[in-house]
Amino acid sequence: MPLPFRSRWAPLILLAAALGACSPVFNWREVPIADDGLVALLPCKPDHATRNLPLGGGSVSVAVDVTGCEAGGATFAVAHATAEDAAQAEAWMHAWRAATRSQLTGAAIAETQATLPRAAGSPAPVRLEAPQQGPGGPMPAHVLWFAQQRAGKMALYQATVLGRPTSAEAPGVFFEGLRLP
Template sequence: MTAVAAGLAACSLTFNWREVPIGDAGLVALLPCKPDRASRALPLGTQSVNIEMAGCEAGGATFAVAHAHAADAAQAAAWLGAWQAATRTQLVGATFTEAAATLPRAALTPAAVRLDARRGGAEERPAAQILWFAQLRAGGVSVYQATVLGAPDRAEATSVFFDGLRLP
């Protein structure tokens, strides 16, 4: 994977891929630029949850990974469900394709989900591509949302981003 990113970086000044640690649970993301970091409270169901984010803009798209820590698998599943619903609400007018996803070492419950949102016909490039997943950890569950907003100049950038997510 790192070789693919290095090859893409060598061909493009727009995408300068780098490994970025996300949260304190060990996830490493491959981002196409130096990320900005922020945290904010996000209403997930009946709770306000502190979400930590790292993201940047490159090649006409925004690449970001958000992280939160849940107490257990039931809380993680509820949060991810609320996160998915909130995201759909923000993408008014889009059509959605949702599918089960896999990520090495991700929890089976709650299961990983991939959502592609398109504005326009099926031939249009996605307006947003989102992956939600979790990982069981000692003392709780780490939940994540990895997002590409917009259509990057290089179509393979989205694959490099999602394939570059690595859980310990």
């Protein structure tokens, strides 16, 4: 004898409702960054902001667009600025790296050359790793700086994971998900 309609579908409806109520910690999605064509893989719905950073030397501030979010105990962000030429890009990138290192006072910092498909060779991509040095020290940081020439100008980027994500694979997924056009 066949089961009534409600009896047959009740377990599936309950399962669908339970799955719908679950929210994964890392809900990866592709997000376009600025209008330059970079696509980042972020683990959550991003927020957007613009801040002025003193990259231009002296009292000159540069507008930097930031797209990022927090998930699983860490902040994932991509910052973007546009330099007029390669010389300005090199100077700004040097200042950007120095400003980041100064915020990590007390951390063991390791900087290495990095690679990213279609990134400019100058300024060259650089990776920074700063693990947490015990309780009370700066939060762990993973940073990648890179640039790309676009329409006669230089697009500069800083991709950052700040904190210790609940998934050890999350920083790798984030950095491997950066795609330049």
